[in-house]
Amino acid sequence: MGSVHVQTMSKQYEVRIDTGLRHQVGALLKELLQPVSSVLIVTDSNVAPFYLKDVIQSFDESAVVYDYVIESGEASKSFSVYEQLLTKALEVGLDRKSAVIALGGGVVGDLAGFVAATYMRGIRFVQMPTTLLAHDSSVGGKVAINHRLGKNMVGSFHQPEAVLYDTDCLMSLPEEEWKSGFAEVIKHGFIRDEAFLKQLEKEWTSFKTISVERLNDMLARSISVKADVVSEDEQEHGIRAHLNFGHTLGHAIEAQLGYGKITHGEAVAIGMLFALRLSEEMLNVNFHIEQYENWFLQLGYRTKIPASLNRERLLQTMSKDKKVEAGTIRMVLLKRLGEATIVNIPPEKIRVLLDERMEGAHG
Amino acid sequence: MGSVHVQTMSKQYEVRIDTGLRHQVGALLKELLQPVSSVLIVTDSNVAPFYLKDVIQSFDESAVVYDYVIESGEASKSFSVYEQLLTKALEVGLDRKSAVIALGGGVVGDLAGFVAATYMRGIRFVQMPTTLLAHDSSVGGKVAINHRLGKNMVGSFHQPEAVLYDTDCLMSLPEEEWKSGFAEVIKHGFIRDEAFLKQLEKEWTSFKTISVERLNDMLARSISVKADVVSEDEQEHGIRAHLNFGHTLGHAIEAQLGYGKITHGEAVAIGMLFALRLSEEMLNVNFHIEQYENWFLQLGYRTKIPASLNRERLLQTMSKDKKVEAGTIRMVLLKRLGEATIVNIPPEKIRVLLDERMEGAHG
Ligand SMILES: NC(=O)c1ccc[n+]([C@@H]2O[C@H](COP(=O)([O-])OP(=O)(O)OC[C@H]3O[C@@H](n4cnc5c(N)ncnc54)[C@H](O)[C@@H]3O)[C@@H](O)[C@H]2O)c1
Ligand SMILES: NC(=O)c1ccc[n+]([C@@H]2O[C@H](COP(=O)([O-])OP(=O)(O)OC[C@H]3O[C@@H](n4cnc5c(N)ncnc54)[C@H](O)[C@@H]3O)[C@@H](O)[C@H]2O)c1
Ligand SMILES: [Zn+2]
Ligand SMILES: [Zn+2]
Numbered sequence: 072m073g074s075v076h077v078q079t080m081s082k083q084y085e086v087r088i089d090t091g092l093r094h095q096v097g098a099l100l101k102e103l104l105q106p107v108s109s110v111l112i113v114t115d116s117n118v119a120p121f122y123l124k125d126v127i128q129s130f131d132e133s134a135v136v137y138d139y140v141i142e143s144g145e146a147s148k149s150f151s152v153y154e155q156l157l158t159k160a161l162e163v164g165l166d167r168k169s170a171v172i173a174l175g176g177g178v179v180g181d182l183a184g185f186v187a188a189t190y191m192r193g194i195r196f197v198q199m200p201t202t203l204l205a206h207d208s209s210v211g212g213k214v215a216i217n218h219r220l221g222k223n224m225v226g227s228f229h230q231p232e233a234v235l236y237d238t239d240c241l242m243s244l245p246e247e248e249w250k251s252g253f254a255e256v257i258k259h260g261f262i263r264d265e266a267f268l269k270q271l272e273k274e275w276t277s278f279k280t281i282s283v284e285r286l287n288d289m290l291a292r293s294i295s296v297k298a299d300v301v302s303e304d305e306q307e308h309g310i311r312a313h314l315n316f317g318h319t320l321g322h323a324i325e326a327q328l329g330y331g332k333i334t335h336g337e338a339v340a341i342g343m344l345f346a347l348r349l350s351e352e353m354l355n356v357n358f359h360i361e362q363y364e365n366w367f368l369q370l371g372y373r374t375k376i377p378a379s380l381n382r383e384r385l386l387q388t389m390s391k392d393k394k395v396e397a398g399t400i401r402m403v404l405l406k407r408l409g410e411a412t413i414v415n416i417p418p419e420k421i422r423v424l425l426d427e428r429m430e431g432a433h434g
Numbered sequence: 435m436g437s438v439h440v441q442t443m444s445k446q447y448e449v450r451i452d453t454g455l456r457h458q459v460g461a462l463l464k465e466l467l468q469p470v471s472s473v474l475i476v477t478d479s480n481v482a483p484f485y486l487k488d489v490i491q492s493f494d495e496s497a498v499v500y501d502y503v504i505e506s507g508e509a510s511k512s513f514s515v516y517e518q519l520l521t522k523a524l525e526v527g528l529d530r531k532s533a534v535i536a537l538g539g540g541v542v543g544d545l546a547g548f549v550a551a552t553y554m555r556g557i558r559f560v561q562m563p564t565t566l567l568a569h570d571s572s573v574g575g576k577v578a579i580n581h582r583l584g585k586n587m588v589g590s591f592h593q594p595e596a597v598l599y600d601t602d603c604l605m606s607l608p609e610e611e612w613k614s615g616f617a618e619v620i621k622h623g624f625i626r627d628e629a630f631l632k633q634l635e636k637e638w639t640s641f642k643t644i645s646v647e648r649l650n651d652m653l654a655r656s657i658s659v660k661a662d663v664v665s666e667d668e669q670e671h672g673i674r675a676h677l678n679f680g681h682t683l684g685h686a687i688e689a690q691l692g693y694g695k696i697t698h699g700e701a702v703a704i705g706m707l708f709a710l711r712l713s714e715e716m717l718n719v720n721f722h723i724e725q726y727e728n729w730f731l732q733l734g735y736r737t738k739i740p741a742s743l744n745r746e747r748l749l750q751t752m753s754k755d756k757k758v759e760a761g762t763i764r765m766v767l768l769k770r771l772g773e774a775t776i777v778n779i780p781p782e783k784i785r786v787l788l789d790e791r792m793e794g795a796h797g
Contacts, residue, residue, distance in 0.1 A: 150517050161583040189552070192578065192589045193669075215555065220524040226555045227590060306556075 073291030077210060077298040079305040082230040086210055086298070088290050090283055092237035093122055093199070097130030100170070103233050104195060107170050109135035111160055113183035114174040115143040118201050121243050126174055126199070137163045141179065145330055148182050148216045150225075156186045170195040170232065173209075176202035176248075181226070184214030188229035198231045201240040203252025204336060206290050207259075209234050211301040211311075222322075222330070228306055238286055249278040250371055251336030254317070256289065258343060259296035262316045265409030267292050276369055313411040316403040317343030320376075320425075323388035327380050333373075340372040345428050350404040352424065353414055358405070378430040385425060386418055436654030440573060440661040442668040445593040449573055449661070451653050453646055455600035456485055459562070460493030463533070466596050467558060470533050472498035474523055476546035477537040478506040481564050484606050489537055489562070500526045504542065508693055511545050511579045513588075519549045533558040533595065536572075539565035539611075544589070547577030551592035561594045564603040566615025567699060569653050570622075572597050574664040574674075585685075585693070591669055601649055612641040613734055614699030617680070619652065621706060622659035625679045628772030630655050639732055676774040679766040680706030683739075683788075686751035690743050696736075703735040708791050713767040715787065716777055721768070741793040748788060749781055 073088035092099075100107060110130075114123050119140045130136050139159050141147045160171075173183035173196060180198050187196035198209035215226025241249075253275070260268030274285060297314070304311040321342030325333060344367065347358045364374045376385070390400045399415035406412050426432060436451035455462075463470060473493075477486050482503045493499050502522050504510045523534075536546035536559060543561050550559035561572035578589025604612075616638070623631030637648060660677070667674040684705030688696060707730065710721045727737050739748070753763045762778035769775050789795060 150513070154513050157581060157588055158583065161581055161587060189588050189590055191587060192576065192591055213555065218520060218524055220521065224524060224554060225520055225552050227552055228555055 073287050075210075075291055075294045075298050077230075077234075078302045079212065079230055081212075081228075081305065082232075084231060084233050086234040086236060086294050088236045088238060088287050088294070090237065090239045090287075092235045093125045093240065094129050096126050096172070096199070096235060097134060099233070099235060100130075100172075100197065103197075104170055106168060107195075108166055108168040109137065109163070110170050110172055111163065111165055112136065112138040112172045112174055113141065113156065113179055113186070114138065115141050115147065115176070115179050117143040118175045118179070118240075122174060122201065122237075122240055126172070137165075141182070143178070145178055145217070148178055148223075150216065150218075152182060153185060153216050156183070157190060160186065160190050165190065165194065167191055167194060170197060172197045172199060174199045174201065176200070176205045177208035180205055180209050181213070181215050181223070184212075184229055184231070185216055185226050188214050188227040193229065195232045196229070198234040200234065200236050202244055202248055203241060204248065204255060206236065206252065206294055207255040207297055209236070210294055210297045212305065222326075230305075236290065238283065238290065241286070246278055246371070247334055250340075251334035253278070253370065254336030254339045254343070254372070256293040258314070258316050258339065259293045261343060261347075261405060261408065262313045262403070262411040263296045263299070263409055264292070265407075267296070268408060272366055276366070278370070312413060313403050316405075316411055317341075317346055319389050319400070319402045320345045320385065323385045324376065324380065326388055327384055328377065333377075337372055340367055341374060341376055341428075344374055345376075345424060346402060346404055348424055348428065349402065349416065349420070350406075352420060353416060354404060354406055354412075356405070356407060358408070373430075375430040375432075376425065376428050380429075382422065382425045382429070386421060389421065390418065436650050438573075438654055438657045438661050440593075440597075441665045442575065442593055444575075444591075444668065445595075447594060447596050449597040449599060449657050451599045451601060451650050451657070453600065453602045453650075455598045456488045456562070456603065457492050459489050459535070459598060460497060462596070462598060463535075463560065466560075467533055469531060470558075471529055471531040472500065472526070473533050473535055474526065474528055475499065475501040475535045475537055476504065476519065476542055476549070477501065478504050478510065478539070478542050480506040481538045481542070481603075485537060485564065485600075485603055489535070500528075504545070506541070508541055508580070511541055511586075513579065513581075515545065516548060516579050519546070520553060523549065523553050528553065528557065530554055530557060533560060535560045535562060536594075537562040537564065539563070539568045540571035543568055543572050544576075544578050544586070547575075547592055547594070548579055548589050551577050551590040556592065558595045559592070561597040563597065563599050565607055565611050566604060567611065567618060569599065569615065569657055570618040570660055572599070573657055573660045575668065585689075593668075599653065601646065601653065604649070609641055609734070610697055613703075614697035616641070616733065617699030617702045617706070617735070619656040621677070621679050621702065622656045624706060624710075624768060624771065625676045625766070625774040626659045626662070626772055627655070628770075630659070631771060635729055639729070641733070675776060676766055679768075679774055680704075680709055682752050682763070682765045683708045683748065686748045687739065687743065689751055690747055691740065696740075700735055703730055704737060704739060704791075707737055708739075708787065709765060709767055711787055711791065712765065712779065712783070713769075715783060716779060717767060717769055717775075719768070719770060721771070738793040738795070739788065739791050743792075745785065745788045745792070749784060752784065753781065 075086040171187040200209040212230035215223040321339035438449040534550040563572040575593035578586040684702035
């Protein structure tokens with residue numbers, strides 16, 4: 072069993088990583104949340120059939136436990152589902168001593184977390200991540216819903232009381248979702264932990280043959296990186312921005328392909344390789360990118376920008392500004408493996424490398 | 435000109451109280467918010483015709499200033515208006531360096547504050563109260579919208595960067611609203627500042643003949659009480675609950691009459707007299723309530739519970755519990771003038787005094 076401690080200005084909490092935790096939730100929360108008047112478990116339509124019953128049954132008879140199952144998918148991070156959840160909370164009578172449990176991936180965590188952040192001006196919540204990606208999203212307290220004009224545009228910072236990561240749950244996760252989450256693991260190596268990165272390269276060449284020990288170790292280490300960054304900078308005034316490594320292009324690819332057409336992590340993987348190349352150009356370093364590209368390919372990632380995408384529109388999204396030429400684009404680059412930095416980059420530099428990293432281009 | 439300093443765990447800020455401040459907003463914010471990329475002024479349909487233009491014109495040409503006018507009234511503290519405001523913010527492109535200005539009463543402040551609290555996980559905001567009641571609501575960082583199942587059920591704690599109180603604006607305020615806001619002023623005297631209470635009794639026998647100096651002094655002192663309480667207990671874990679003096683019965687009266695049928699302050703005034711009587715019964719003190727009752731009548735308040743209301747339903751709402759008999763009701767009482775305390779009261783005690791304080795009862 073692993074455990075990572077998170078210490079922010081506003082709260083400190085444990086991330087527990089172990090198999091079978093879902094059977095112990097009731098007992099664990101009895102300790103962690105005393106007193107708790109009632110809990111509302113929020114989960115989604117894919118996760119509920121597998122694990123909801125186990126979590127409910129982990130509470131003893133005296134506990135007051137409600138649940139609410141949302142449709143799986145990004146579309147549930149909406150105003151209307153947010154409002155539905157608040158209505159549910161009011162109908163069952165959650166009060167200031169109640170808690171919300173988010174049982175699911177990043178969608179459930181972000182949505183249920185925002186409900187907890189704003190119900191009666193904030194009640195406690197507990198993250199129970201069930202995807203690999205959620206090892207990242209469940210730690211750090213960023214919660215949000217989407218607006219049609221932008222993803223994660225409405226939200227708060229609201230740290231959980233605890234993160235209970237039952238790694239059994241990952242066994243039912245589709246390969247696609249392993250790939251998506253693992254990109255964030257690699258990211259944590261790139262930006263802050265070179266030794267971890269090397270270890271990942273050696274040990275993780277497939278998602279099919281993983282021992283539970285290795286998985287739990289990997290998660291503890293990856294979460295430690297996230298926890299460190301968040302501890303230093305809870306509200307993203309500085310270093311927390313390093314977590315955006317690979318995300319400037321990654322987000323642009325997701326947005327232009329249309330959300331759901333490519334997983335978040337796969338887009339980030341393409342973005343990280345791009346950022347490595349850009350680091351070479353801007354910071355006078357050599358990362359032997361072919362080696363990472365081969366590893367990514369072995370794990371099943373796409374490594375180039377889909378040919379259907381338009382360079383100028385990507386640039387537009389990356390710059391977040393209508394007048395691209397006017398300014399520079401701020402991106403997270405690597406000074407060396409394990410050390411990130413933020414650099415302002417002229418659009419012309421980016422154009423050249425976008426061309427280079429397009430599918431079908433010579434590179 | 436008056437000024438009160440507010441110091442909470444999460445932020446410190448000034449409340450400035452002066453005539454004509456609306457003409458200086460642009461200049462003041464240039465100092466307070468540097469850098470600010472753009473501002474969105476939120477106001478309501480009653481306030482806009484009087485003061486919006488002045489505020490807009492106070493900014494110099496280089497400033498990026500947007501505005502949004504909501505319908506006046508409590509009904510605007512809704513999910514749909516909240517979403518409309520977020521849409522506006524996204525459409526005009528507010529970013530993390532933007533700020534929201536709430537120009538209005540408590541409705542505008544609570545709503546615009548919640549927008550600021552959750553737009554991009556929180557941007558800065560500035561309160562410009564234009565009602566007397568908002569001397570209370572604009573300080574302390576409580577922001578919220580309503581749900582059909584309960585008032586202020588969805589919200590956050592989000593402290594403003596500054597409160598700019600242009601007391602000129604109170605000149606257009608209807609007498610009804612003076613009365614409503616002044617009840618909170620009296621409350622601040624009762625719970626924490628006996629000398630202030632005595633001064634109010636002496637100086638305030640009508641809302642028609644007030645000098646600007648007296649008004650500004652009174653506001654500074656009343657806001658100081660609020661600021662002290664909030665500084666000690668930002669998130670209402672303890673002493674902040676004292677601000678609910680008069681509100682347990684007050685809220686029940688509002689809810690049962692239907693919101694808008696009686697002003698908040700007038701309901702609180704009835705609630706305060708009730709709480710004084712209950713303090714006498716429970717805490718072995720004598721407050722000479724007739725004297726306060728006469729003062730309240732002179733100022734135009736109702737002092738008794740409207741006869742149309744049902745005692746058992748009031749008790750129900752006050753107890754926030756379906757099984758009234760099971761428990762006691764927690765209320766803020768006074769040990770002496772200027773000193774509040776929280777007491778658990780058996781429902782039977784409350785019944786007797788509710789009867790006594792009903793319109794038409796002998797008392
Ligand atoms: N808050 C943060 O800091 C942060 C960070 C990164 C991403 N995010 C957010 O996270 C979301 C993406 O998270 P995600 O990738 O976990 O998405 P997700 O929650 O949609 O999960 C992916 C898919 O896997 C299914 N699933 C979840 N657990 C499963 C299990 N154990 N077995 C089988 N299927 C399972 C889900 O139903 C869904 O279909 C995005 O909305 C993103 O904005 C937030
Ligand atoms: N956040 C807090 O700590 C807190 C505390 C107390 C009350 N509140 C909230 O405050 C709200 C009530 O505030 P309120 O009494 O200011 O209500 P309000 O904002 O509705 O204002 C009362 C009326 O006066 C009008 N008005 C405002 N300024 C005016 C002016 N200068 N001239 C003429 N008309 C003017 C408004 O349009 C409205 O019709 C409630 O929603 C309540 O929940 C919040
Ligand atoms: Zn990511
Ligand atoms: Zn009040």
